[in-house]
Amino acid sequence: MLKIKNLHASIDGKAILKGLNLEINPGEVHAIMGPNGAGKSTLASVLAGHESYEITEGEILFEGKDLTALPIEDRAREGLFLAFQYPVEIPGVSNVNFLKTALNEIREYAGLKPLSAKDFLQLVKEKSALVELDSSLATRSVNEGFSGGEKKRNEIFQMAMLNPKLAILDETDSGLDIDALRIVASGVNALKTKENATLVITHYQRLLDYIVPDFVHVLFDGRIVKTGGKDLALELEEKGYDWIKAEHA
Amino acid sequence: MKNEGRGSLIEFQQQLVPTNLQLPDSILSKANQDIQRLADFPTTKSEDFRYTRLIRLNKLQLQTEKSFAPPLVNIAPTTEGIQIVFENGQLVSVVGQHEGVTVQSAQDVPQSQWLACEYKGFVQAMNAVNAQGGVSIEISKQVAVPTSITIIQRWSGKSQAVLLHHQIVLHPFASAHIEWIHEGRAEESFQNLLLDCFLAEGSQLKMDKLQTQEGNSFSFCTERIYQKKQSSFAINTLTFNAFFTRNDLEIFGQEEGTESKMYGVFMGEENNHIDNHTTMNHMAPHSTSNELYKGVLKGKASGVFYGKINVFKDAQKTNAFQSNRNLLLSDDASVNAKPALEIYADDVKCSHGSTTGQLDEKALFYLRSRGISQDRAVQLLLEGFLSEVINEVKNESLRNRVKAYVSVEKA
Secondary structure, eight states, rough: OOEEEEEEEEETEEEEEOOOOOOTTTOOOOEEEEEETSSHHHHHHHTTTTTTEEEEEEEEEETTGGGGSOOOOHHTTTTEEOOOOSOOEEEEEEEEHHHHHHHHHHHHTTOOOOHHHHHHHHHHHHHHHHTTTOOOHSSSTTTTTHHHHHHHHHHHHHHHHHOOSSSEETTTTTTOOOEEEEEEEHHHHOOSSSSSSSEEESSGGGGGTTTOOOOOEEETTTTEEEEHHHHHHHHHHHOSSHHHHHHHO | OGGGGGGGHHHHHSSSOOOSOOOOOOHHHHHHHHHHHHOOOTTTTTTTTTTTOOGGGGOOOOOOOOOOOOOOOOOOOSSSSSEEEEETTTTEEEEEOOTTEEEEEGGGEEEEEEOOOOOOEEEEEEEOOOHOOOEEEEEEEBBBBBBEEEEEEESSBBEEEEEEEEEEOOOOOOEEEEEEEEEEEEBBEEEEEEEEEEOTTTOHHHHHEOOOSSSOEEEEEEEEEEEOOOEEEEEEEESSSSSSEEEEEEEEETTOOHHHHHHHEEEEEEOEEEEEEEEEEEEESSEEEEEEEEEEEEETTEEEEEEEEEOTTTOOEEEEEEEEEEEEESSTOOEEEEEEEEOOOOOOOEEEEEEEEOOOOHHHHHHHHHOOOOOHHHHHHHHHHHHHHTTOOOOOOHHHHHHOOOOTTTT
């Protein structure tokens, strides 16, 4: 589904990713862990198409297509979804209007007719229940005045509505208490199928108790330096990142 | 270009015909004197026109002969409110009526019933001396008009001079909603519209003013609002496609407990110039004013927001809030914003703020990352930015008309 080969990316001339390789297949859950500054969020931004980053070398194939050639919106329409670490507040734009626009643009790209108002509202009702999002939040402005937990649940709600092939969760656990974490994780797990895949980016092992990964990768200094099973996350939790740093210094 | 010393204002004004309204003689003679004394259009050195250049007015050659037949006035009952239509300054129709609402041509208003006493600056002086008609609307005591009263200001053609003076009087505890629609397209024309509103004790007036006139013409528009005890006034000033528009809105909270709301949206493109001047006079205690203007400018468009709040010595317990926010969608667009507060009372709450910036790049990325195209994302952000004002337009069909002007192409 996703093939990243020798990816180098920089921002303002500063190299952040320095030869990253990663392959994700349908039905898999991958976790990327690593110390602060390793390039975790850069990877998420580069995949989503953030224009501040320059790809200087390497390639990203998504379903066989060159992702780097696609504008931001087309990546989403192809089935990529990024759950933001810091969801953006957009005053005056209602959550429902925003999602209806997004969903219908994605459907149009796939050659599908827009969803009827009735079907759309039914979908909102069904998917907001998945993350226990109060239905009143659907009519409020996007993320405006939402608590930290509500913002993250809203991200997963959007993911449920847009039904992506590959979901990237960027530090989705940050700022969440244990109850919100459980709700967010169970939402993600409920959306899991054999056809889609999830990439969890996290600093802590905590989230991986709930979203169990098939593979854990350690990102350090712009490259994946170690890959293992879910036990690797536990090992990192216990030993910290210093031994990784020492190995690769 | 004419020499300023030769009297550009006097020369311009000589193209216009003397007013056919019966304003008090003292006002007329003072207005005439003011024009002679000023002689020239104000330059950008003057406080009131610092960001608006009037020199281009010198090039206008206006038609002095009116090519219209005498006004044709129809009065027909309708359930859809009252509609008053002007074509290039001629009152062409009045449709609809309501008990307690008197509509008449401004030419028929006797001298004693013109209520404003002071005409300030060349725009108002010129209107006093040269206005050709207008409409007078009077709403009787305790009458609540259930439907809108719509004044349509349509213009067309070339080299037109449209000068009108409207007067709206609400007697005690009356209430009404007025829509003032400026539409059509005229080239190299000139418009000077003056609207006075007198709100007696406990009366309520809501206004939506929609300016959508196109063409390379010049529009000056003045509202003077006089509020008595416990009266309430609210206006939404919505300006789109304006080649050159100068709006002056001045409110006089003359007695205790008045409420005034001034909301506005302006959008400009290409070489548009939109200048909004507002003045809120708090002259008596316990009054409130609330002001919010939002501007969106692209191309080489320029905007001005000048918001003055005067709190008089006796106006204790005044609450006055002013906010202006602008979005610039291109490098060549600009806004000059200036709040001006003069406070002579010591127990008041006043606040003001003005910001000018670009579209939020983070929000744009967020929307696009959900599959929304760049254009549609910009559109959503603009609608969101302006919604705070546009949602104040309570008439749904008018609100939808306003929303249609908020498009990426028009931005």
